[in-house]
Amino acid sequence: MDTGTHIVMGVALAGLSMADPVVTSNPATMTAVITGVVVGSLIPDIDTVLKLRNNAIYIRHHRGITHSIPAVLIWPILISILLSLLIPGANLFHVWAWTFLAVFLHVFVDIFNAYGTQALRPFSHRWVAIGVINTFDPVIFGLHILAILIWMFGANPVSTMITTYIIIFFYYLLRFAIKSAVKRAVFNTIPDADDVFIAPTMRFFQWRVAASTANYHYVGRAYGRSVNIYDRFERKPMPTTPEIEAAMEDKNIEAFTSFSPIYRWNVSYIDDICEVRLIDLRYRSKGYYPFVAVAHIDSDLNVLNSYTGWIFSEDKLKKKLNFSPNS
Template sequence: MDTGTHIVMGIALGGLAMADPAVAGSAITTTAVIAGTIIGSQAPDIDTVLKLRDNAVYIRHHRGVTHSIPAVLLWPILISGALWLIFPEANLLHLWLWTFLAVFLHVFVDIFNSYGTQALRPISNKWVALGVINTFDPIIFGAHLLALMCWAFGAHPVWTMAILYSVLFFYYVARFAVQHAVKKAVQHTIPGTTHIIVAPTMRFFQWRIAADTATHHYVGRAYGRSINIYDKFMKKPLPDSNLFQAAMKDKNLAAFVSFSPLYRWEITKYDAIYEVRLIDLRYRSNDYYPFVAVAHLDEKCKILNSYTGWIFSEDKLRKKLDFSHN
């Protein structure tokens, strides 16, 4: 989820913590626990700083180690320990328990996005992504804001947050039901599908679609059970050439492949320079595919420059690569 949603989730969890007599019975413990749930709901995303280094490192490691099983166990110890030094009269055990729940909830809800997490590390490095909730979901965020406003105006925090979580439980169930119906509709529209990705948008009944058959890639959108296919690409096997193999060893293209489950490739020659481009098919926007990996190589298969990330125009891509096709 986005940062704003994680913040309101942390505050709401702090309200639910009032159900714990050890928390509700001590003003100091209450303050410490609310601080713990807010910080704990943000801590796993500390790896966002990797973006300052470069996109390849960020793509490979964001929601990786910091969302793993050891991290989920370690974050609450570090956070509750630090808060206990500030609030030594707080109940340390209950501070740790609610902080742990905040960290766990952060990683758990991230699993429902299309991006997903490596939540099973070190058991498995597989990305767990259920793809039923958009990174920013206005209904989830709005429901939290409404609950927090009710609390601020005097509503009982425990009952308010209990109602909030009950409503959101049924909302998640509804999202799974709609996603399942969309997948069935895609199978009916595109016979012979071998791989279907149905990704959420901010609108409840609108979903992004990317699908494979034995011979083609399909990209489209679903509006309820109505499937609109926008693009159809012939599937091509990856080239077994020195040029392509050299490009795939580049850190930017390697990071892209580790993250993208469905992409197509292009090789274009500009004078003495070859461009190898990988295009993620999941994120079509306004007739453009913004998530790409690009490498430029010379005739000796030497990497001249490369880039991976979100680019919404060719001009910006050329600036990133410091290379002009003209």
């Protein structure tokens, strides 16, 4: 989920913690628990700082080790110990328990996005991405904001948050049902599809669709049970030339292929420079495919420059690559 949703989830958990008599009877414990659940709701996303290094490292590691099983166990311990030192008199066990719940829920809700997490590490490096909830879901965010406002106006925080999470639980079930209907509609439209990607958008009934058959990639949108195919690309094996092999070993290209399950490729030559471009088909936006990886290889098989990430124009891509055809 996005940072804003994780924050309001932390505040909601703070309200729910009022069900714990140890929290409500001890001001130090209450302060530590409220701080712990808010920090715990955010701490797994500390790996966002990797973006300051480069996109390749960020793509490879975001929602990776910081969302793993060891991290879910370690974060609450570290936060609880730190809070017990900063807030004397706080009950360490109760601070840990509520902080653990916050960290666990952060990782748990992230697996329902299309991006997913490596929540099963170290047992598996597979990305767990159920894809029924958009990274920012206005319904979930709005329900949390409404619950917090009701709490602020004097309602019982425990019953308010319990009611909110019961509603959200049924909302999740509804999203699963809708995705199942969309999947059936995709197979009705493309009966021979062998690889299907379905992801939600911020609009309740709209879903992104990318599917592959033995011969083609299809990209479209689903509106309820209606599937519109916008693009069809021939599915061809990538050539095995020395230039392409050199490009595929580049860190940006490797990061892209480790993350993207459905993409097409394009190889072109600019003077004596070979450009290898991989284009993720899952994120079509206004006729453009913004998530790409590009590498330029010279005649001596050196990688002159490369990039992976979100780009919405060719001019911006050239600036990122610092590349000019005449240079």
